[in-house]
Amino acid sequence: MNDDHVPSGADDHSGLEEELREAVAVLDPVPAELRRIAVEAFALRDLDARVAELTFDSLVDAVPVRGAVDAPRMLTFDTGGLTVDVEVTEHGLMGQLLPPQPAAIEILDGPRAGAVLTADAMGRFTADAPPAGPFALRLRTGGEVVVTEWLRA
Structure with missing residues (x-):
């Protein structure tokens, strides 16, 4: 051969x-x-941050409701110790941390952090405008940093 x-x-x-x-x-x-x-x-990553994984997305997981028009997009992220529920509409974004706790929240939607939000003692936060394009949330609760998975708005 x-x-x-x-x-x-x-x-x-x-x-x-x-x-x-x-x-x-x-x-x-x-x-x-x-x-x-x-x-x-990649440039926005936090090496010491915990990643909150997407566990529910109403675009994928919800059962369609007949006659529902412009239903808000419901998202749930989980780290095992912290759950972040988020509702995205054409008018803005609102959410809640569970267990409830205060936090500083940044909407990441490009090379720099976007809007900085504050979660109150009940863990609630809102933004007046929805994210444009791909986005993630960076939460600072006490000494912990949590970053959600990136999603397209």
Whole structure:
């Protein structure tokens, strides 16, 4: 058998891998806006923050109600010790922390933090405008920092 046609190691695949990367870059490039959002989201990360995972999204998990028009989007994020319930409408955003506690909340929607909200002693907070585009919430409760998953508004 001729060994010229049989790959002998990982180095033989590096040329193929590079060709595939070039083909994908030409045929299915990452949109510039998506790349920008990804870079900004990475830049905003908090290494010491706990991530609150999305456990409920009314766009995905809710049963549609006949005749309901412009229903608010309901979101629930959970860290195991803190739950963040959020309602997003065309008029703004409101939410509550459970267990109830005061907190400083930043709406992240780009390379810089957006609106800074304050949760009262009952854990309630509101914003007069809905987030535009992808967003996340950064909560500071006492000495703890919690960041929600990023979502498209």
